[in-house]
Amino acid sequence: MPDILMRKRILVVEEIFHEGGPPQEKPLRRGAVLAVLQNPYAGRYVEDLMPFMDDLKPFGLEMARTLLAALGNDPQAIEGYGKGAIIGAGGELEHGALWHAPGGYAMRELLGEARAIVPSAKKVGGPGTRxxxxxxxxNASYVRSHFDAMEVGLSDGPRAxxxxxxxxxTTGARIHARTxxxxxxxxxxxDGLR
Incomplete structure (x- = not known):
């Protein structure tokens, strides 16, 4: 099984008080944790990727715990979530897809068996890719007030x-949700939808 070799981890927490409307007393908190890992499959095609997915499961839980702690360590306060991957140019999109189960199930478990699927995005790109x-x-993917996105990236990764x-x-809906x-x-x- 491949080893998990992390070069760096980045933690970002935003507090959003308004988006042009009246400032809110309690801000929306939105956080992200990014881990830059060596891709054990970079530069070659490997048929069986599942060993790395299995190795990522405890790592995903560790990342979810780190992020939850940064947002106050209260699972009941978290209302929204998402996941993603940026794969260096020596890898392929499928390497980012390995994050679906380890990243998604880790957050769902930590947040009390949340019901909605964890939305995801992934792309291949070089250093500075956003x-x-x-x-x-x-708990319900159709809650329109929580449709959101957080832009992430770092200047020196991913390397190839x-x-x-x-x-x-996130701790709630968009700050002025009214659609x-x-x-x-x-x-x-x-059903995780409604």
Whole structure:
């Protein structure tokens, strides 16, 4: 099984008080944790990628715990989430897809078995590549007020033989959400959609 070799980790927390409307007393908190890892498959085609996915499962949980702690360490305060990957030029898109289960299930487990699928984005790019990580409500993907994204990236990665794995969490809806649709208070929690 490949070893997980991390070059660096970045933690970002935003506090958003307004987006042009009236300032809110309690800001929306939106955070991301990025881990820059060596890609064990860079530069070659490997048929069986599953060993690395298995190795990433405890790593995903560690990343989710780090992010939750930065946002106050209260699982009940988290309402939105997303994940993503930026794969260096020596890798392929499928290497980023390895993050789906380890990243998504880690957050869902940590947040009390959240029901909604964790939205995702991935792309191949070099140092400085930015990624818009999509965000939805943790229990119902159709809650329109929580449709959001957080742009992430770093200046010196990913290098050609690296992958940047990303987790994002938020404490609520967009700060001035007012576009209708299913409200968080109306979630039935039956299927992860509504």
């Amino acid at each position: 990624l818009d990580v999509p965000i939805t409500h943790i 033989d690296e992958i940047v794995f990303v987790l994002v969490m 209708g649709g299913l409200k968080a208070s109306e979630i039935k929690g039956e």
